[in-house]
Each structure stands twice: as C-alpha cells, then as structure tokens.
Amino acid sequence: xxxxxxxxxxxxxxxxxxxxxxxxxxxxxxxxxxxxxxxxxxxxxxxxxxxxxxxxxxxxxxxxxxxxxxxxxxxxxxxxxxxxxxxxxxxxxxxxxxxxxxxxxxxxxxxxxxxxxxxxxxxxxxxxxxxxxxxxxxxxxxxxxxxxxxxxxxxxxxxxxxxxxxxxxxxxxxxxxxxxxxxxxxxxxxxxxxxxxxxxxxxxxxxxxxxxxxxxxxxxxxxxxxxxxxxxxxxxxxxxxxxxxxxxxxxxxxxxxxxxxxxxxxxxxxxxxxxxxxxxxxxxxxx
Amino acid sequence: xxxxxxxxxxxxxxxxxxxxxxxxxxxxxxxxxxxxxxxxxxxxxxxxxxxxxxxxxxxxxxxxxxxxxxxxxxxxxxxxxxxxxxxxxxxxxxxxxxxxxxxxxxxxxxxxxxxxxxxxxxxxxxxxxxxxxxxxxxxxxxxxxxxxxxxxxxxxxxxxxxxxxxxxxxxxxxxxxxxxxxxxxxxxxxxxxxxxxxxxxxxxxxxxxxxxxxxxxxxxxxxxxxxxxxxxxxxxxxxxxxxxxxxxxxxxxxxxxxxxxxxxxxxxxxxxxxxxxxxxxxxxxxxxxxxxxxxxxxxxxxxxxxxxxxxxxxxxxxxxxxxxxxxxxxxxxxxxx
Numbered sequence: 001x002x003x004x005x006x007x008x009x010x011x012x013x014x015x016x017x018x019x020x021x022x023x024x025x026x027x028x029x030x031x032x033x034x035x036x037x038x039x040x041x042x043x044x045x046x047x048x049x050x051x052x053x054x055x056x057x058x059x060x061x062x063x064x065x066x067x068x069x070x071x072x073x074x075x076x077x078x079x080x081x082x083x084x085x086x087x088x089x090x091x092x093x094x095x096x097x098x099x100x101x102x103x104x105x106x107x108x109x110x111x112x113x114x115x116x117x118x119x120x121x122x123x124x125x126x127x128x129x130x131x132x133x134x135x136x137x138x139x140x141x142x143x144x145x146x147x148x149x150x151x152x153x154x155x156x157x158x159x160x161x162x163x164x165x166x167x168x169x170x171x172x173x174x175x176x177x178x179x180x181x182x183x184x185x186x187x188x189x190x191x192x193x194x195x196x197x198x199x200x201x202x203x204x205x206x207x208x209x210x211x212x213x214x215x216x217x218x219x220x221x222x223x224x225x226x227x228x229x230x231x232x233x234x235x236x237x238x239x240x241x242x243x244x245x246x247x248x249x250x251x252x253x254x255x256x257x258x259x260x261x262x263x264x265x266x267x268x269x270x271x272x273x274x275x276x277x278x279x280x281x282x283x284x285x286x287x
Numbered sequence: 288x289x290x291x292x293x294x295x296x297x298x299x300x301x302x303x304x305x306x307x308x309x310x311x312x313x314x315x316x317x318x319x320x321x322x323x324x325x326x327x328x329x330x331x332x333x334x335x336x337x338x339x340x341x342x343x344x345x346x347x348x349x350x351x352x353x354x355x356x357x358x359x360x361x362x363x364x365x366x367x368x369x370x371x372x373x374x375x376x377x378x379x380x381x382x383x384x385x386x387x388x389x390x391x392x393x394x395x396x397x398x399x400x401x402x403x404x405x406x407x408x409x410x411x412x413x414x415x416x417x418x419x420x421x422x423x424x425x426x427x428x429x430x431x432x433x434x435x436x437x438x439x440x441x442x443x444x445x446x447x448x449x450x451x452x453x454x455x456x457x458x459x460x461x462x463x464x465x466x467x468x469x470x471x472x473x474x475x476x477x478x479x480x481x482x483x484x485x486x487x488x489x490x491x492x493x494x495x496x497x498x499x500x501x502x503x504x505x506x507x508x509x510x511x512x513x514x515x516x517x518x519x520x521x522x523x524x525x526x527x528x529x530x531x532x533x534x535x536x537x538x539x540x541x542x543x544x545x546x547x548x549x550x551x552x553x554x555x556x557x558x559x560x561x562x563x564x565x566x567x568x569x570x571x572x573x574x575x576x577x578x579x580x581x582x583x584x585x586x587x588x589x590x591x592x593x594x595x596x597x598x599x600x601x602x603x604x605x606x607x608x609x610x611x612x613x614x615x616x617x618x619x620x621x622x623x624x
Contacts, residue, residue, distance in 0.1 A: 007422030010432070017428045097493070100501075104491040106449050195430065196450055197595075205435045217429045 004218055009210045016214035019221035021098045027225040031232035038236070046153065052160040054266075061266035069260045069271045071166075071249040076131070079123045080250055086116040087227065090185075094224050110198055113189045120186060135166045138176070141268070142169040165268030170237075178230060184223035188216045295333040298340050304348045306473065309505060314475055316342045318502045323347075324367060324406035327398055332411075337420040352405075352507060355379070361512040363471075366405025366505075370459070371396070373404050383511055385520035385539055389462035392524045395531040405506045408460050408470075408486065409498050412453035412561070413533055414443065424451045424494045433597070440597040442535065445604055447560040451490040452597060455497060458524060460487060460563040461539035461555035465520075468511045474504035483509075484555070487562035497562070515541040515553065521614045525606060534558040536606050540614035547577050554614060556590070559607050566590050566611065573615055580616065587612035 002020045009015045054062060072080070089112035093105040127133055145161035146169050152158050167175070191208070194201045208216070238247040245259045260271070298321070303309040313320050321340035323329050324347075332338035346352060352367035357378030364373060373379055373390040380387045393399060393407060412418075412425060414433055422428030433440040434452040443452040460483070468483040486498055500506060519542040526532035536558050543551040552570050557563040569586045576582040587608035594604045613619055 005427065007426075007428050010421050015422070017422060102488070102492045104449075106491055197448070203434065205430045205432075210430075213429060 011210075013210065015210045016218050018217050019225065023221075023225050024095050024098060024228065027228040028232070031229035034229070034233060035236045042240075049149065049152075050160045051163045058265060058267050061270065062261055065257050065260055065266055065271055067257050068254045069257065070253055071246075071255050072253050073131075074253065075126055077250055077253055079119055079126065082119045083116060083123070086112045086119065087231065090116065091224070091227060091231070095228070106196060110189075110193055110196060113186070113193070114200075116182075117186050117190065120182060132166075135269070136172055136175050138169060138172045141165075142172065145169070162268070163263060163265040165265060168263075174230070174234065177226075181223040181226045181230065184219055185227070188220040188223075191216060192220060295330075296336055296339045298333075298343045300343050300345060302345045302348045304350070306349060306351055306505070306507060309344060309346060309349055310473055310475075310503075312342075312344050313503045313505060316344075320344050320502070322505065324409075325369070325402040326406075327394075327402050328406060328410040331418070335418065335420065337418065359513065361510060361514075361516070364404055364509045364511070366507055366509065367403045368405075370394075370399035370402050370404060370407060373459075374399065382513070382516035383466055385465060385522055385541055386459060386462045386511065388520070388522045389458045389524075389537070389539060392522070392534075392537070393458040398531075404459055404509060407457050408463065408483075408509070409500065409506060410457060411497055412451075413456045414451075414453035415439070417453060424490065425453060427495060436598075438597070439599065441599040442533070442558075443597055443600055444560050445591075445594045445596045445600060445607070446564065447489055447491075447562070448595065449489065449491040449494075449561075451494050451561060453561060454558045455487060455560070455562050456533040457557060457563065458534060458537055461537055461557045462522060463509060463511070464555035464563055464565050465539040465541040465553045466511050466515050467553060468509050470506055471508045471510060472500065472504050473507050474501065478507075480510070484563070484565045489561040515543075518543050519617055521617050523610055523613060523619065525610065536603055536610055538607075538610040538614045540617070542578070542615075542617060544578065547579075549573050549576055549578050549582070549615075552615070554586075554611070556607060556611065559594075559603055568592075569611060569615070578616060583612040583616035586615040 003023065004016050005018045005020055006014055007017045089108060093109040093112065097103065097105050127136070141162065142164075145164075148158040148161040152160075194203060194207050195205050195213075197203060205213075237243050245255055249255045260266075260269075301312050303312055313322070319341045321329065321338070321343045323343050323345045326345075329338075329343075333340075346367050349367060352365040353369075353372075354363075354365045355368050355372065355376050355378075356363045357376070362376075362378055362383060364376075364379075368376075370390045370393050374387050376387070390399070390404065390407070394402060414423075414425070416423050416432040416438075417425045420426070421432055422430070423433075424431050431451050432438055433443050434448065434450075440452060442454065444454050463483040466483075470481045470483055470486040472479050472481060481499060488496060488499055498506075521540045521542075522538070524534045524537040526534055534557060536556060538554070538556045540552060540554045542549055552573060554566045554570055555563055556566065566589075569589050572589055573582050573586050590611040591604050591608045594607070596604055
C-alpha cells in the first residue's frame with residue numbers, strides 16, 4: 001500500500017499531494033487492536049498494582065484532603081468539551097467523505113478548525129498563567145515509577161511505585177502526543193485555509209511552493225489519522241471501569257477524597273479546602 | 288524496431304449488448320471501468336493521455352438504452368439516445384421543446400449525431416488546467432490553478448465555488464432541470480431515480496465528480512414527466528463562437544401562465560457554477576407576478592445575489608442577470624426591444 005499520493009506538477013516535478021486515504025483504515029485497525037490487546041492484558045494477564053505506603057508527611061497531607069477535591073475547573077472542562085466537539089466535527093468532516101459519505105464538508109471543517117484553534121490558544125494561556133503548567137509534563141519521578149511498574153509487571157523485584165501526582169504518566173504521555181498532533185493539524189490547517197475561501201485570508205495558493213504545500217497536506221493528513229487512533233484510545237480509557245471516576249470528574253469537576261487518596265500522592269498534588277492548591281511543583285493544571 | 292508511443296494508451300474494450308451485461312462488467316471492474324457513451328468526452332481524455340483506464344465499457348451496442356418512449360405521462364429517453372434523436376423526436380419537439388432546443392444548441396451537427404444525452408449530462412468539466420492533466424483539486428491534488436492570482440478563469444464559476452471553480456458545460460442539463468426530469472440510475476444496489484437537479488453535484492460534495500454516479504452505476508434513462516408539457520419555454524445560450532462552443536452561460540425556463548401572471552415556473556442556469564443551478568429563490572419571487580419587464584428585472588437582480596466573480600469572468604454576472612431576465616419574461620433581448 002502507498003503511504004503518500006504523488007503527482008506531477010505543471011513543471012514536471014514529482015510532488016506529494018496527500019496521504020493515501022487507505023491509511024484511515026490502518027489507523028482504525030491499529031486503534032482497535034490496541035484496545036483489544038490492552039483489554040485482554042488488563043483482564044487476564046496484569047497483576048494488581050500496588051503503591052508504596054504513605055510516609056508520615058504524606059499521611060499528614062492526606063488528613064487535610066477535603067471530602068471533594070476539585071480536579072478540573074469550569075474553564076478547563078469547558079475547554080476539554082469544546083475541543084472534543086470540534087475534534088469530532090473535524091474528523092467526521094475530514095474522513096467520512098473519503099470513505100464514501102458525500103456531503104458539504106469544507107465549510108464545516110474549517111469552522112471546526114477555527115474553534116479548535118481558538119480553544120487551544122485559550123488552553124495554552126490558561127495552562128501557562130492560571131494552572132500549574134508543569135503538572136502535565138513527565139518528570140523524573142514518573143520515569144522512576146514507570147520503571148518500577150514495568151519491572152513488577154514482568155515479575156521482577158522492585159519497590160512499589162509512588163502514587164501519581166495530579167496526572168499519571170500515561171495521561172502525560174497522551175497529552176504530549178495530542179500536543180504534537182494537535183499543533184501539526186492546527187499550524188498546517190491555518191496555512192491551508194489560505195487555499196479556500198474564508199473571511200480570514202485573501203486566497204493565495206502560491207504562498208508556498210508545490211512541494212512544501214504537498215508535505216503540509218501530508219503532515220495534516222498524518223496527524224489527522226493519528227487522531228483517529230488517539231481518540232479511539234481516549235474514549236476506551238474514559239469508559240474503562242477503573243477510569244470512570246476521572247471521566248466523571250471531567251463533567252462535574254471533582255473527585256472524592258477516597259478516590260484522591262487511592263490514586264494520588266497528596267505531596268505531589270497538594271489540595272486543600274476542596275480546591276487544588278499550589279503543590280511542590282506549582283499550581284494545578286487541567287487538560 | 289521502433290515503438291510508436293504517440294497513441295491512446297491501451298485498454299481492454301468491452302462491448303456489452305444488454306444493460307444487465309453492462310452492469311455486470313461495471314460491478315466486476317469497479318473504479319477501473321470507464322463508461323464510454325458517445326465517446327466525445329472520453330476520447331479527449333484518452334487522446335491527451337490524461338485518463339488511462341484499464342477497462343472501457345462501450346455502450347454503443349446496448350440498443351435498449353437508445354429507445355425513446357413517449358406516453359401520456361411523459362417521455363422516457365434512453366441515455367444512449369443521440370442528441371440529434373432528441374432534437375428530432377416528434378413528441379419531444381411538440382411537448383418538451385425546451386429540451387429539443389437545448390440539445391440543438393449543443394456543439395455541432397456531427398457531434399450531436401454521435402453525442403448522447405446521457406453523455407451530455409454526465410460529461411466532465413472543461414477547465415483547461417484540469418483537462419491538461421495538472422494535479423488540481425478535481426484531479427485529486429490540492430490546488431485550483433484557475434482560482435489563483437494568475438489563473439486564466441474567463442469561463443469559470445461565479446457562484447457556489449468551493450476550492451474548484453470549473454463549471455458544468457452541459458446544455459441539456461438546465462433544460463432537464465426546468466422540465467423536472469428524473470434520472471434513472473442502475474447500480475449494484477438496484478435502480479434509483481434522482482431528480483435532475485440532484486443528479487449534479489458540486490465540489491463541496493465531491494470535488495472529483497460532476498454527478499452522483501458512483502463506480503458501478505449506469506445512467507440508463509431520463510424520464511420527463513408530463514407536468515410541464517406544453518408550457519411556455521425559453522432557452523438561450525451565449526457562447527464565444529455561435530457555430531460550435533460550450534456555453535459561457537445558458538438558461539432554461541418552463542412557465543405556466545394564469546392570465547397575465549406567472550402561475551408556476553422552473554428556472555435553471557448552467558456554466559456559472561460547478562453544477563447547473565436551479566434558481567428556486569427566483570422561482571418563488573416571480574410566482575404570482577405579472578410576466579413583464581419589471582418582474583424580469585427583479586428576477587435578474589435576485590439571480591446574481593452572492594455571485595463572486597474571479598479576475599477574468601466578471602462579465603458573467605451581468606450576462607447571467609440578463610439571461611435570467613429574458614427567461615422570466617420569455618423573450619430575447621431583440622424581442623423585448
């Protein structure tokens with residue numbers, strides 16, 4: 001199967017034009033396989049995970065945890081759901097026409113793209129200046145704990161890992177991948193808007209050379225099909241029983257004290273009086 | 288031994304004799320099959336070596352597709368009926384003269400003898416960038432060369448352009464829309480009947496197709512109901528060369544009168560957008576109005592609302608406005624004067 005569609009420019013150059021649309025099915029199959037393999041592993045193979053007992057400092061912090069812990073502020077939740085809605089529209093309008101469902105998709109697609117772009121700009125500002133910017137980035141503690149979990153999963157001897165901060169490592173890695181794919185589709189998408197009629201730009205299809213445009217379309221497409229698999233995984237984890245409390249928190253904004261203490265380290269995610277407060281590494285962040 | 292390369296690329300030719308046989312071939316070869324009717328559009332593509340189909344299904348031997356049946360409920364024209372047969376058919380001339388007139392305006396006598404009505408409504412865009420094999424949106428690429436700062440776009444769209452600005456070049460299409468024709472399509476899932484105005488699709492829906500036909504589909508006939516038989520018709524086509532050319536703009540109207548007022552009307556234009564446009568807003572606006580210069584003037588102005596001309600086709604805006612005026616009033620410029 002070809003990965004990229006090529007064409008010959010009017011000047012005789014071989015130029016990329018798009019990804020091969022068959023890759024949509026590759027992304028869907030890859031996403032589905034991941035879900036199946038993960039579900040089988042968790043259901044039949046994985047051992048119950050244990051975390052290290054709390055030390056006295058952590059126990060003291062745990063005692064101050066309120067009955068309800070704010071996990072996502074209203075602004076963070078609004079961003080998440082606006083982004084989700086725009087992403088859904090973007091994927092539907094991008095790929096349904098490619099698999100045979102014909103409809104007027106172009107305007108819907110760029111409008112959803114504008115909504116996504118604005119929401120991401122809001123998120124960057126909000127996360128940088130209001131939330132704890134660093135709480136979503138993997139740190140050395142995460143890497144150490146991941147190594148311990150891996151060893152224990154393989155039956156090797158290793159100390160129990162610590163509880164996670166506000167976000168577990170898987171969450172942070174997912175955010176990182178979404179960040180890369182998201183920035184790819186947004187940056188290329190903004191340029192691509194100069195090729196269609198919108199109120200924002202004067203059309204200029206010659207802003208870049210044919211080859212640059214071609215790779216831009218390829219990158220946009222690759223990131224797009226990447227999102228197909230990423231969103232499949234995201235929804236899968238959102239509905240898994242052990243993660244449902246996190247999904248609920250993205251709706252109502254909070255988790256209970258019991259859920260907090262079961263999954264989070266009060267030293268790494270410092271909460272007080274029902275709201276997240278500045279911890280050792282700064283303030284809360286929501287994604 | 289010298290190898291001659293300057294020939295049409297090789298393909299496997301099939302000449303079925305029945306519709307069922309044709310559909311079986313189209314089902315077998317799917318996207319690789321090329322439906323060949325009169326060949327006037329197809330041979331251009333082949334001769335320019337831009338389209339290189341593996342399998343060509345020539346419909347010329349499928350006699351059942353050439354029949355024209357006229358009855359009290361209308362007329363059914365086989366998709367392989369030639370334009371000349373449409374022009375000369377007594378029932379079409381008598382009751383659906385709009386179509387006969389439109390078909391007679393298509394191309395030249397020789398081409399009308401060979402070209403079919405199915406081919407005329409299903410022909411591809413004539414944008415020279417696209418026909419020249421450039422990798423534009425319509426050809427599966429990511430650019431419209433015509434809609435660019437230096438694009439040559441005198442013949443291109445002024446309405447409803449989405450990425451591609453090529454226009455539909457059919458002369459019979461607006462007449463069929465005005466007559467409320469139904470397109471009969473047979474395909475892998477059986478037969479379906481599509482209104483003529485829905486048969487054509489623009490780039491917003493599918494930028495690589497001009498019609499709703501999908502691989503495996505075959506337009507078998509066009510049914511014209513008797514609803515508009517004998518109405519007052521108007522067709523006009525403006526082209527660069529009167530003897531033989533594609534339309535710069537064409538217009539077709541069918542009008543039912545009640546005294547001096549327009550009781551009902553269907554109005555369509557072509558060559559102003561990527562698909563023929565039925566002007567429903569104009570139809571609604573003029574219904575119940577007297578058929579006079581004032582109504583026509585208002586109709587013309589309404590018709591061009593939303594027009595976005597490119598660098599070199601601004602003339603199409605007043606041209607379309609005037610043709611719509613004439614079609615609503617039912618008389619040419621000279622007659623009106």
